[in-house]
Amino acid sequence: MVSTNGVFSKADTDMEEGKTLLMKNYEKLSIVATNIETIDNQLTQIYVQMLQCHQQNTNLHQELNNMKIINSLEKSYLDTILLNQNILMQDITMLKQQVENENQIIKDGPNGTIVWKIINVREKTYDAQSERRTSIYSPAFYTSNTGYKLCVRLYLNGDGSARGSHISIFLLILRGSYDSLLKWPFSYRVSFCLFDQRTIIETNGNIQPKHIIDSFRPDITSISFQRPCSEMNIASGIPKFFSLIEFNKTENENLYIINDTMFIKVLIDFIGISRSILPFIFNLNIALPTHIQEKLISKEIKRREEQNIH
Template identity: 50%
Template structure:
């Protein structure tokens, strides 16, 4: 349930009586408290259910009536204000949604507002309020939380993260090498470029006895460095090849026993090192052996042995090249399958989230419909039990529960449905105190008669003058009904024309002793149900001068 409507809904202005005394907005489903002030139904129900035992009307406090008993709001003293609701329904109103040009009577406003295409609703992705007509375009083209594809790696990411978080992580994002200035190098290949390709990167000679082992030389000058002392570098490479050959033999033996895919990376690394050493040796061999001194002579003597060992290493390496290639293909296939599964899981998660949001919206709509159905059922029930002959038979079920609540102070009184002397006659109801009120509190059942504000009060004679008869029905075979009655006091405000929803009640505080309810000779309560009959002596009292052809100032005109 919602609070009041926006004040902008009435395009041509409005009376302040249409404002809720709690939220300050235009009344939504207006009700009136016993003090005569008006509230939205949701606002006043929120007040009385706040947990405070006694809640005072804020307008009464403002007007200086804080000490009056009627300034306290009770659940059983709140009544619909149909007069104000009808008056509001004919006022010219407009839609408050930006961009909507609808205008019409206020009674059609609620129906229009529910279907207005300019009504703002929250985006399911970012939560911002967007009009219904623009929601689809917003979610596709403007929402910061929509998912888009990265133009570099084709991965789906959130729009607001595309130029920040993802840009700093995207493996395909083009970068520029700070050393050589080369552009459009993907992030995933940048480290390889720095380690293997960048000409301006300084590398260190691996030969321990070389003077460049301590200092570093530019990659584009490293070949000249090797050519200066080829023998020294050939001997070092030979030692490295021998050591690698022994490691490869050990790893191959271990791989034959375990057949573990985890060794594929080690074999690949070793094979890469062997190829690098092979390339280095061939480069040195093609450049000649001059300028190496004694190192050059020693290197020339061992070239034959080195080539024989290298050829044997090539044969062993080639044997397992096929195995390594097969393992690589299998790993790539597994990685592709995992990526596909992850994308499918992401799509399923998004679908689940969308379905959950739709379920929430449907549950909210279902709750609203249940509230409307309950209100309609209550109205239908009231219409079915309403009588128009001044004779009310009031059935009071669950008497034990109502009596217990009255004793504990939870609900001291109960109201009957409204009944009438005729279709255009006085509107009345009955108020009963199960544990008594006033002089009869705690000892008697008290019953009071209440004059309510009706639609035809202007046509009726005032003060109210019909004799009121109360009967407590004996449901046993004896028919020993308890009867009491009174005639209205013309000077009492209880029987004058109502200025609020209902007048002050008047009746019999000592209607029935509580001790008599337990008398076995009578059955005033049977199956936890009590019946009270209230009837008016229509033959006595004032008639309706506007509707009775036998009375009133126009009697002579009607006789013609």
């Protein structure tokens, strides 16, 4: 304010300076307020973003849990499929065995003898070597119409200590229809013969074949030869029946496998014949009727007794 004499008083000057200072402070406060509002808006945005991130994290966690549940269900489903597949493969194997058994001719012979025809030998040998199926079973058979029910178990790559070196062959006693009438324990000597087919075919029987013959007498204290309490007893027999070196020879050299087929004859000795007569019995023509085979065996036994041949 100008005085009457045209000069500003000190009070007027101080007032103007105060107003100017107030205006500057007001401007600063306005700027600060604006900055605070901006920061507040930014904090609000950050909070909203945090909420969104939290929600996204919750959603991701839920999706992860859902994926775990789905994976668990898928694994359970796959395990079920695998189990069903294994069961199906076992059923197929059993059906295949049953079909093969239908094609295998089991012939009753004298003194409880039978002949087991085994087809697809190379495939079965490969299965045994790869441990896909280590053993095969013969069809069940009775030693007579009212006799013992038995079957043979064959390991084409060996069993136990004989694995990889010998064929192993065992006898199994099955639960039969007439067990309550039979003598127990089973105590009769069991003999096996793997036929030399090539010599028979190529020489028309004029040269003695090199059949593989071996026997064992049951251990009557073993549970294997007691009356069966379940469908079958534990197998027992001959672990080192035949060398795999000979058995696995090429087709042109092999005496025992012709056209991928082999034959094993089983003899249950009920009359106590001498082991020395086994080659004679196993070399008899299996085409002969049972009563003729029995007559020839009896005649040979008598001849040996008269000539004191052991």
